[in-house]
Amino acid sequence: MADTVADVHQHESAGHDDHHHEQNFFVKYLWSTDHKIIAMQYMFTGMFMGLIGGYMAYVFRMQLAFPGISVPGFGQVSPGEYNALITNHGSIMIFWLAMPVLIAAFGNFLIPLMIGADDMVFPRINRLSFQIFFVSVLVLLASLFVQGGGFGGAWTSYPPLSAESTYNLTDLGSSLWLLAVALEFVAFLLGGINFITTLMNSRAPGMKAYDIPIVCWMIVIASILFMLSVGPLIAGAVMLLFDQVLNTGFYDPTRGGDPILWQHLFWFFGHPEVYVVLLPAIGITVDVIATFARKKIFGYKLVLYTAVATGVLSFFVWAHHQFVAGIDPRMANVFTITTLLISVPIAELLFVMIATLYGGSIRLTTPMLWALAFIAEFLIGGVTGIFLGASGADIYFHDTYFVLAHFHYTFFPIAIIGTFCGFTYWFPKMFGRMMNETLGKIHFWGTIIPFNFIFIPLFVLGMGGQHRRIYNFQHFPELAGPEMYQLREIATISLLIMLAFQAVFFYNMIHSWLKGEKAGKNPWKSNTLEWTTESPPPHGNWPPDQMPVVYRGPYEYAHPDREEDYWPQDEPA
Amino acid sequence: MDRFLLQASTYASSIDGLILLIGVLVGFWFLLAEGLFFWLIWRFRARPGEKSQYLTGKEKHVKRWITIPHALVLLCDVFIIIGSVRVWYDVKQQLPEPDSTIRVIGQQWVWSFQHPGPDNVLDTDDDIYTANDLHVEIDKTYHYKLESRDVLHDFSVPVFRLKQDAIPGRSITGWFRPTVAGDFDIQCAEICGIGHGIMAARIHIEDANTHAQWISAASAATTP
Amino acid sequence: MAHAKPLATLRSATGIPTGRLAVWWVLASEVVIFGGLLGSYLMHRIGHPEWAAAAAHTQTWIGAVNTFVLLTSSFTAVLAHQAAERGNGKEAAKLLGLTILGALTFLVIKSFEWANEISHGYTITANTFWSFYYTAAGLHALHVIAGGIIMGFVAFDAYRGRELHRVELIGIYWHFVDVVWIFLFPLLYIAK
Ligand code: HEA
Ligand code: HEA
Ligand code: CUA
Ligand SMILES: [Cu+2]
Numbered sequence: 001m002a003d004t005v006a007d008v009h010q011h012e013s014a015g016h017d018d019h020h021h022e023q024n025f026f027v028k029y030l031w032s033t034d035h036k037i038i039a040m041q042y043m044f045t046g047m048f049m050g051l052i053g054g055y056m057a058y059v060f061r062m063q064l065a066f067p068g069i070s071v072p073g074f075g076q077v078s079p080g081e082y083n084a085l086i087t088n089h090g091s092i093m094i095f096w097l098a099m100p101v102l103i104a105a106f107g108n109f110l111i112p113l114m115i116g117a118d119d120m121v122f123p124r125i126n127r128l129s130f131q132i133f134f135v136s137v138l139v140l141l142a143s144l145f146v147q148g149g150g151f152g153g154a155w156t157s158y159p160p161l162s163a164e165s166t167y168n169l170t171d172l173g174s175s176l177w178l179l180a181v182a183l184e185f186v187a188f189l190l191g192g193i194n195f196i197t198t199l200m201n202s203r204a205p206g207m208k209a210y211d212i213p214i215v216c217w218m219i220v221i222a223s224i225l226f227m228l229s230v231g232p233l234i235a236g237a238v239m240l241l242f243d244q245v246l247n248t249g250f251y252d253p254t255r256g257g258d259p260i261l262w263q264h265l266f267w268f269f270g271h272p273e274v275y276v277v278l279l280p281a282i283g284i285t286v287d288v289i290a291t292f293a294r295k296k297i298f299g300y301k302l303v304l305y306t307a308v309a310t311g312v313l314s315f316f317v318w319a320h321h322q323f324v325a326g327i328d329p330r331m332a333n334v335f336t337i338t339t340l341l342i343s344v345p346i347a348e349l350l351f352v353m354i355a356t357l358y359g360g361s362i363r364l365t366t367p368m369l370w371a372l373a374f375i376a377e378f379l380i381g382g383v384t385g386i387f388l389g390a391s392g393a394d395i396y397f398h399d400t401y402f403v404l405a406h407f408h409y410t411f412f413p414i415a416i417i418g419t420f421c422g423f424t425y426w427f428p429k430m431f432g433r434m435m436n437e438t439l440g441k442i443h444f445w446g447t448i449i450p451f452n453f454i455f456i457p458l459f460v461l462g463m464g465g466q467h468r469r470i471y472n473f474q475h476f477p478e479l480a481g482p483e484m485y486q487l488r489e490i491a492t493i494s495l496l497i498m499l500a501f502q503a504v505f506f507y508n509m510i511h512s513w514l515k516g517e518k519a520g521k522n523p524w525k526s527n528t529l530e531w532t533t534e535s536p537p538p539h540g541n542w543p544p545d546q547m548p549v550v551y552r553g554p555y556e557y558a559h560p561d562r563e564e565d566y567w568p569q570d571e572p573a
Numbered sequence: 574m575d576r577f578l579l580q581a582s583t584y585a586s587s588i589d590g591l592i593l594l595i596g597v598l599v600g601f602w603f604l605l606a607e608g609l610f611f612w613l614i615w616r617f618r619a620r621p622g623e624k625s626q627y628l629t630g631k632e633k634h635v636k637r638w639i640t641i642p643h644a645l646v647l648l649c650d651v652f653i654i655i656g657s658v659r660v661w662y663d664v665k666q667q668l669p670e671p672d673s674t675i676r677v678i679g680q681q682w683v684w685s686f687q688h689p690g691p692d693n694v695l696d697t698d699d700d701i702y703t704a705n706d707l708h709v710e711i712d713k714t715y716h717y718k719l720e721s722r723d724v725l726h727d728f729s730v731p732v733f734r735l736k737q738d739a740i741p742g743r744s745i746t747g748w749f750r751p752t753v754a755g756d757f758d759i760q761c762a763e764i765c766g767i768g769h770g771i772m773a774a775r776i777h778i779e780d781a782n783t784h785a786q787w788i789s790a791a792s793a794a795t796t797p
Numbered sequence: 798m799a800h801a802k803p804l805a806t807l808r809s810a811t812g813i814p815t816g817r818l819a820v821w822w823v824l825a826s827e828v829v830i831f832g833g834l835l836g837s838y839l840m841h842r843i844g845h846p847e848w849a850a851a852a853a854h855t856q857t858w859i860g861a862v863n864t865f866v867l868l869t870s871s872f873t874a875v876l877a878h879q880a881a882e883r884g885n886g887k888e889a890a891k892l893l894g895l896t897i898l899g900a901l902t903f904l905v906i907k908s909f910e911w912a913n914e915i916s917h918g919y920t921i922t923a924n925t926f927w928s929f930y931y932t933a934a935g936l937h938a939l940h941v942i943a944g945g946i947i948m949g950f951v952a953f954d955a956y957r958g959r960e961l962h963r964v965e966l967i968g969i970y971w972h973f974v975d976v977v978w979i980f981l982f983p984l985l986y987i988a989k
Pocket of ligand 4: 270274320321
C-alpha cells in the first residue's frame, strides 16, 4: 500500500526525523500513524468482526428454524449460548462493524484526502485510538470463552439481570463485555476529537465550509453526536461495572437504586447512536449518487441542516424504547410527539436523495446499485419505525420481531449496504485497481434479494406476536404453529444463500486487489480532492509542493459552461 | 391485524385501528416515494450523448418539491400523534373501575398469579395462588398489580394487545377487560436470563359459570 | 518514535489553534460524562431524602480545605500560562511544579479522608449514597491524577523551552478539573 516515500515534513523540525530509514513490517503496518493505514486497520478489523457477527446470526437462525438440531460448525445451542450469541451478535454488528467501518475507517481514509490535508491533526492519538479499539476486540472475543460463557443479557444489558451474576450466570462474561464496550467508546472518543478538529482546522486553502463533501460533514456530525451522547452511558457503565464487581447497589431497588436509571442512560445514548451510524451511510450514498447521476445534489445546505436537525432531535426521543417499561405514562405522550417529528428531517434527507436523480444521467455501476438499494430498503425500515414511535401501537409491537425487522431494515442498509457502497466506490483509490463489475453485480443481487426474504417473514412473525430473544418457541402454543415454522425456515434459508454469496465478494476483493485493472487517478470522473492524487495515495497524500487548492464546491457536475460533465474542485477557473 | 391474531380485549380493536391508520398514512408515502424513485431511475438512465441537467435546487419553484411534502408529512404526523395519544390514554393512563383485582408476579422463570378468591378481595385469606395459569371471567374489568421478585420481566398477552414491564421494587397497576372466552398465551417479553424462553403461561378466559366453578374447586383444594 | 508534525496540524482554518480546539472538545465530552453521573445522583438524591443522614457523615471542613487547595493550584496554573506567554519556559515549569504539588496535596488529604471514612464502615457498598460519593469523587480523583502526570510531561518540555503552547492547554484542562470539584463539593458535602 502506501510507500514511505519522500518526507513531506522537511519544512519543519528536521532535528528528530526518522522517516528515512527502512521501516520493517511491524512499524509500517501495525505501528503506523498514517491515516490511510489506520483506516485499513479499522476496515479489516470491522470486516472480520462482521463475519463473526454473521456467523453468529447463522448459528442462532438455524436454531430458530430447526430447534434442537446440531448446527453444523457449532453444535447444539443451549439457552445460555443462544442468549450469548444474540447479545454478542447485536453488539458486534453495531459497535464492531458499523461504527469502525462507517466512522473510523471511512472517516480516517476520506477526511484528510477529501479536504486536501496530508494526515489527521493528531496522528499519534489516531494510532492510540485504533490500539484501544483493538484491545476492545480482544477483550470481547475473550469474553466469549471464559468460564460461564459470554454475556447473555441482550445488547441493551438491562439491570438487574446484567448487574448480578446470580441472575445472569455469566460472572466474568458480563464484566468483560462491559469493559470491551467501554474501551470501544474511549477509542471512538479519541478518534472523534481527531475527526472534528481535522475537519475544522485543516482544510485546503480556499475550501469553505460549504465546499466540504457531504460525507465528511456527516462523519463529523456523527462524531459530535456520539461524543455528546455517550458521556452519560460511560458514567452509567462505571456504575454497572461497580454493581457487578464491587457489589454496589446503583441499580438494585432493594438498596435504594433504580433499574430504570440504566435504561434512561442507555437510550439517551442508544437512540442518537442509530443516527451516528445512519449519517455516515447517508453521506456515502449522497456522494455516490451525485457521481453516478452526474448531478449536483439537490440542496447541499438542506442536507446539512436536516442532518443537524436530526442530530438535535435525536436527544429528545430516547424514551420511545421504554413506553411500556414502567415510565410515567404521561411522559410517553411527549416522546411520541418528538419521535414522530424526527420523521420530517429524515424524510427530507431521503427526498433530497431521490430528487437528485431527477434530470440525471444515471449509470448503474456496482457502487451506484448499492447506493440506490440503500434508499429503497432504508425507506422500509424508516416507515416501520413510525408504527413503533406511536405509543399506542408500540404497546403491541414492543419487543416483537416487528421491532427486530424494523431495525434490521435500517441497520442492514446502513452497516452492510452502506459499507459495500463505500467500499466498492473507493476501492480504486484504496488499492489502485478496479473491482470486477460482473462479480460485483452478482454479489449485489445475491445479497439484496435474500435480505428481503430474511426480514419480510420476520415482520409477519412479529405481527403474529412473536417475541424477541426466545431460543425455542415450543412453549408458546400460539407461536409454534406450522405456518410460523415455515416463515422461520424461509428466513434461515435465505440467510444461508446470502452468506454463500459473500464468497463472491471476498473472491472479487482479493482477485481485484492482486490482478484488477489499474485504476488511474480518477476512474469515476469525480470532482472531489481524493481523486486528484495517485491511487493509492502516497504517504503524505500529495507531494508537499503540490498540496491542492480549492476553487469550488464538490458537486459541480454537468456545469453548462463546461465541455466535460465534471469539474474537479482543485481546477482553477 | 385480526387476521393474525384474535382480538380478545376491549382495547385490542382500537390498537389495531391505530396500526391500520398508520399503515395507510405511511404506506401512501412509502409507495409514493418508492414509485417516484424507480420511475426516476428508469427515466433518467444514462443514454449515450445526453448530458445530465444542471439544477442547483436553489430556485423557489424547485424548492417547492421539498417543502410541500415536508408540510404534508408533518400533517400526517399530527394525525398519527392524535390517534396514538388517544389509544395510549385509554390503555395506559386512565383506569376504569375494576370488577376484580389480581396480582401478577414474575420471577425467574415462572409467572405466579394471585386471584382474589370467593370474596373478590385481594390480599385476604381465601386468595387463590396459581403458577403459570391465570383464570379470569369474560366481560369483567380487571385491574392487575404487576410485580417482580428478581429481574425485569414483561407481562404480555398478545390477544389483548397488552404489554407491561414488571420491575422489582415496584407494583404497577393496569387494566384489561376480556371479550372472548378461550385459552391464550401469556409470554414474557423482556429478556430475563436463560429461562426467558420457557417463561410461558396461559390465560383462561371463562364465562361466569365456569369461572365460579373454578373458584370453588380451587378454594376447596387450598383450604383444608 | 519522535514524529514530525504533519502539515494538517499546522493549519488553522478556524483561526483557533488546533491544540486548543481539541482540548475544548475533550472537555465537552468530559462534561457530559460528569453531567450524566451527577444528574443520576441528583435524581436519586431527590427521591431519597433519607440520604441526608448518610451525607451528614462527610466532613465538610476537609472538603473545604481541598477546595481551597485546588483553587490555589488553578491560580498557579494561570501564572504558568502567563509565564509561557512571555516565553519564560523555566518559570512556567516551576509554576506547573507548584500546581502538581497542589494536586498531590489534594490527593493526600483525600486518601486520609477516605481511610478515615472506610474505617468507620462507610464503604462504597454501605449504601447508595456512599456508592455515589466514592464513584463521583473517585472519577474526579482519577482526573486529578491524570492531569498531574500530563502536567509533569508538559513541565519537563517547558523547562527546555519546547511546546510552550501546551502549558495553556493543560491549564484549561486543570480549570475544568477544578470546576468539576466546585460542583461535587456542595453536592456531596454541603447538602445535608
Ligand atoms: C440505525 C438504525 C435505526 C434507525 C435509523 C431507526 C430509525 C427510527 N426508529 Fe428505530 N430502532 C433501532 C434502530 C434504528 N431505528 C434499533 C436497533 C431498535 C431496537 C433496539 C432494541 O430494543 O434492541 C429500534 C427500536 C425502535 C423503537 C422501540 C421499539 C420497541 O422496542 O418497542 C422505536 C419506537 O419509537 C423506533 C422508532 C424509530 C423511528 C421513528 C425512526 C425514524 O428515524 C425513522 C424515520 C424515517 C422515516 C419515517 C422514513 C422516511 C419518511 C417518509 C417516507 C415520509 C412519510 C412518513 C410519515 C408520514 C411519518 N425504533
Ligand atoms: C448492524 C447491525 C446488525 C446487522 C447487520 C445484523 C444482521 C443480521 N441479523 Fe441481527 N441483530 C442486531 C443487529 C444487526 N443484525 C441487533 C442489535 C440485535 C439485537 C440483539 C439483542 O436482542 O440483544 C440483533 C438480533 C438479531 C436476531 C434476533 C434474535 C432474537 O431476538 O432471538 C436475529 C434473528 O433472526 C437476527 C438476524 C440477523 C441476520 C440474519 C442478519 C444478517 O443480515 C447477517 C448477514 C451478515 C453478513 C452478510 C455479513 C456480511 C459482512 C461482511 C462480509 C463484512 C463487510 C465489510 C466490509 C465491506 C468492510 N439478528
Ligand atoms: Cu421473564 Cu423473560
Ligand atoms: Cu430509538
